[in-house]
Amino acid sequence: MSPGMKPMPIASGHTRANFGRSGISGPVRDRPERLLLYPPIISVDKYEIGVSPYDVFQMAGNVAEWVNDWYDPDYYQTAPDRNPQGPSTGEHRVFRGGGWMDSTPTVRTAQRNGTAPETQANWLGFRCAAGLKNDLTHSIPTP
Structure with a gap:
């Protein structure tokens, strides 16, 4: 949990204790002028340099992305090296990357x-x- 943040009493965690009156979270919570530091969200094909060897665009930077795995912070300590499938159950789903x-x-x-x-x-x-x-x-399991 980030310094100064309070425990989230509900899943969405949208409480004034965490976000103040503005409803903005994260590093801009109490300083809305910091919003000007972030570029606008862009189309995934805007920059050629963002193409990976697998022909996917912009794998990080706009928003974090949901993936199909259940979350277990300790899973990769014992996971197989090739094609780890993630835990079969859990309370939380994984999201990767950053935004x-x-x-x-x-x-x-x-x-x-x-x-x-x-x-x-x-x-x-x-x-x-x-x-x-x-x-x-392999098939992709449904949540």
Whole structure:
């Protein structure tokens, strides 16, 4: 939990104790002028340099992204090296990456956290993805 933040009594955690009167969270909570430090959210294909070797765009920087795994902070201590599937159950779902309101060290695809599946926030989204081949080696489980 960030310094100065209070425990969240409900899943959404949108309380005045955390966000003040403005409803803004994170590093801009008490200093709205800091909103000017962040560039606007952009189209994923705006910068050619953002294309990965797998032809996906902008893997970090706009919003953190939901993934299908259940969250267990200790899972990777005993996970297989190849194709870890994540825990089979849990209370929280994983989101990865970082977004417009995060600090530079957290805007990376290896950044991994968990939150309640019903969480809705302007810094959290998802990426539509589909395989390029019809012969998928494994199916994606439904939540």
